[in-house]
Amino acid sequence: MTERSRDDAATAGHTGPEPRWLSDAEQAAWLAYLHATTLLEDHLDRQLQRDAGMPHIYYALLVHLSEAPDGQLRMTELAQQAKITRSRLSHAVARLEKNGWVRREECPSDKRGQLAVLTEAGFETLRQAAPGHVAAVRAAIFDRLTPEQTERFGEACRIIAQGLQPAGADLPWLR
Template sequence: MDEPRWLSEDEQTSWRQLAMLMTLLPPALDAQLQRDSDLTHFGYWVMAMLSERPERSLRMSDLAARASASPSRVSHVVARLEKNGWVRRARSDRDGRSNLAELTDAGYRKVVEAAPGHVERVRDLVLDALTSTQVQQMGEICGALLRRIDPDGRMGTRPLTD
């Protein structure tokens, strides 16, 4: 059996910093959105994905992929958003089999209302702590890691603009 490739001291420090960031950042973003907009970060993320699409709708399976979440998690959050009148589910006109999530006009207004506070929190917690060069490097580093974790883009790591 091969000897494990143990982390060097520098690698250990970097890994622990990343692990702490992955643990602390989501609840910090969630707290701001819940306080200011009565939304979870994941609910906002789902609504933002829909707001950026033509006709503000996506097949549920595509929405799950773009949100990097399981179909059941997306279905659960869409059900909660539906209760608030921000999203509705419908059958696809194209094939009659696919389920679509559609952002309602009220949902679009909610995303537009929530966006400034969310963006400010992202700037405050992440972007303002970095130089423009570091922001670019962060994008490159995250892209490299995402390509390693999801080389085929099946888990929703493909570009959000396609």
């Protein structure tokens, strides 16, 4: 927001304490972050669609399942790990089931719960998609950063994530 638009916003019916506007440096960093993350998500999604016939979120779900014991997770836990709502997860898992990459099973310890289970076909699809995806991530991010920048980038991301997930936070995937 420019200085002029800040002044306009402040006089346009705003009540309460004066907002803490972003400094020019903060505004530039914020816009760079938005630009980079939008481009990155689009880049990774297009690469996975082209090379593996799936959107980035499906790849992420297969990865979470592949890393889980016995390749299975409760649907609620998978939603939490993927940071998506249970409704969006249910739709995604239905598509993964249709492709034969995942199946749902009743949870033996809780008859109301369901498990998402990675199938052999899903694991094979993931195995084939992983090299291209890793290459796309490497080319988009890590080949452009020095080791020191990579360390600072990781640290900044961890700090931001920790601040956005405090204990007891009302996050959509926890509802």
